[in-house]
């Protein structure tokens with residue numbers, strides 16, 4: 079008995095010791111592994127002994143690691159530096175005097191879905207004043223770089239580069255200073271963080287220079303501010319004049335994204351330089367994880383940009399249609415979701431049964447004949463358990479040769495599925511949506527005759543295949559169709575609210591075109607981006623909130639040119655309060671994911687309406703102090719706020735800071751579901767919000783009106799009328815929401831409008847119970 083328990087004890091001890099050793103070894107390994115950290119410093123505490131702050135940063139770094147060099151020293155949008163550190167080194171830095179925070183670098187990705195779609199050119203843009211101020215506006219685009227040779231960067235008719243410009247045209251592989259001109263006035267690249275984390279750039283795959291080997295950056299920058307190009311199209315699809323939203327503005331390209339992703343230390347370095355260079359609008363079609371503002375380097379960096387008068391526009395993300403899927407939600411950012419245009423690229427499938435279905439395609443090669451071909455579902459032509467998805471090498475050639483193959487959307491790229499079918503000897507492809515995508519269609523420049531169909535059509539086609547012993551089909555292509563209604567509709571992929579960080583701020587802010595957008599493209603890859611695609615185009619049609627963001631960046635540049643004295647918040651307010659959320663027939667903009675009316679959690683204030691934004695009447699302005707009061711209302715400590723201000727700032731003791739009084743152009747009202755058990759009849763709650771309007775129009779009296787979809791909320795505004803007699807005059811109003819308790823998960827929407835009979839200054843209101 080005794081010896082047994084002794085042996086047991088020994089074994090146990092041994093086990094514990096072994097486990098302990100394994101644990102310790104593993105722990106040491108992870109501790110020694112270096113990662114990139116961004117270190118935020120409080121410059122005001124720099125000891126006198128240092129002659130400049132970079133020396134101080136360097137000594138801070140050397141105090142924890144003498145083997146590491148700084149990747150970047152940051153000067154403008156943040157104070158601090160980035161470096162490769164072990165977890166332990168990062169921890170010991172955190173405790174040092176002068177160090178505000180040490181944040182592990184986040185890897186971001188581009189917000190594109192690489193879906194072809196068409197950009198409707200905004201006919202109304204001609205109404206904007208064609209002043210020299212417009213050509214002084216500089217749009218900085220952080221992306222994959224540019225392909226400068228395309229006509230969209232033609233600088234004919236442009237005057238000299240604005241004298242305020244301090245940027246450069248950096249040289250590198252396949253890029254030299256003569257690649258910039260009076261349109262593309264600057265180009266830089268940032269790869270130190272990428273190479274430290276990911277490894278050296280493979281120059282066979284991409285150029286270590288501002289040159290765009292991907293296409294995304296050329297697309298976004300030409301969408302924002304490309305010069306007008308007549309006779310543009312993708313293989314004849316979407317033909318016409320292609321031009322950016324602000325064709326007279328200048329472009330500065332900052333390449334921060336590489337084959338392996340976009341790294342935070344490079345993004346912050348690019349923002350820092352872009353601010354120093356003198357950009358006016360910052361366009362960022364990039365996103366990553368969401369976190370508190372002071373732990374999110376894009377939020378911190380864009381605060382710095384905003385405080386220098388720069389308008390910041392970011393993509394909302396492609397995480398829809400699930401709720402709370404947004405990124406880039408800081409209130410000083412304009413967060414842009416994606417809607418469709420009124421253009422489509424129809425294609426048709428005819429089945430042996432005589433039934434026809436319509437879908438979309440940008441196929442441009444030799445079409446199929448009217449002769450019906452054998453039809454097979456990929457799931458029945460593969461050994462793989464996910465054979466329905468047409469993953470690389472999963473199709474059995476003997477079962478698909480000469481046939482039209484039905485592939486389900488998901489997992490791999492849509493165009494890649496067509497290529498997989500082609501390689502296995504298939505004659506064509508029908509790309510079918512499953513319930514994840516519903517009826518949302520994205521057209522692609524497939525390498526074989528192929529079209530995409532919605533879930534309803536897809537299910538019917540699969541049912542036909544199962545029920546017929548000899549199923550057949552053919553595919554026909556319908557070119558470009560315009561005037562599609564209803565449009566816009568909210569894209570299924572567009573990320574949705576509520577705001578995951580601050581429920582009290584409604585996000586996204588706006589909807590802009592982001593589905594099937596035609597804009598400039600790189601010559602390094604074909605329109606599908608596939609290696610096997612040897613076609614080269616100057617324009618491509620793709621989709622994503624990556625595409626909607628630069629629309630707002632360009633429109634922001636137009637407004638800035640027209641109103642050089644407006645703050646970034648005033649421009650954003652003008653875009654928001656003039657946005658529309660219903661069609662001409664009065665029906666609310668639809669959500670393609672549900673086929674139902676969409677809500678402010680999908681479109682924010684609504685779809686951009688640039689001509690009205692030019693003359694909004696009134697704006698909800700905000701200064702840096704307002705944004706700081708917002709951080710005070712979030713109970714941020716002085717040290718946390720210092721990350722943004724880079725100088726001492728203390729929230730006033732005794733002052734009541736409230737998110738409800740933050741001067742935002744929209745209203746989000748988070749509410750608690752009453753927990754009372756007494757049968758539900760809880761007393762109504764009253765919450766009050768205040769806002770201040772600034773007159774940017776002529777003297778006028780504005781009257782308020784509110785509309786709500788239910789009686790469950792009562793909205794009263796005090797005063798109900800505001801008279802402005804002078805330009806820039808400010809008037810404050812209070813709105814009281816009287817609400818009953820509703821079950822958790824309930825959302826109710828309403829709208830508040832001020833009108834002088836000429837202008838409508840509209841704000842959405844979103845109540846949500848948790």
Ligand SMILES: *[C@@H]1O[C@H](CO)[C@@H](O)[C@H](O)[C@H]1NC(C)=O
Pocket residue numbers: 254255256257
């Ligand atoms: C830049 O590159 C182009 C084309 O590669 C070349 O013709 C030109 O001479 C180069 N210019 C400079 C300043 O190096």
Ligand SMILES: *[C@@H]1O[C@H](CO)[C@@H](O)[C@H](O)[C@H]1NC(C)=O
Pocket residue numbers: 426428432433434554
């Ligand atoms: C289906 O489409 C084909 C080819 O476009 C056409 O000839 C045929 O009439 C259509 N059939 C039906 C039932 O609409």
Ligand SMILES: *[C@@H]1O[C@H](CO)[C@@H](O)[C@H](O)[C@H]1NC(C)=O
Pocket residue numbers: 455457458
């Ligand atoms: C084809 O695949 C479907 C779905 O996986 C399955 O239900 C059906 O039985 C298969 N048919 C044949 C003939 O294998």
Ligand SMILES: *[C@@H]1O[C@H](CO)[C@@H](O)[C@H](O)[C@H]1NC(C)=O
Pocket residue numbers: 461471472473474
């Ligand atoms: C599928 O399975 C069959 C029979 O087991 C085999 O002969 C064939 O090589 C497999 N095909 C593929 C593509 O794996």
Ligand SMILES: *[C@@H]1O[C@H](CO)[C@@H](O)[C@H](O)[C@H]1NC(C)=O
Pocket residue numbers: 711712713
């Ligand atoms: C900030 O602190 C106050 C006082 O403790 C509290 O009432 C309020 O809810 C807090 N605000 C936030 C956003 O956490």
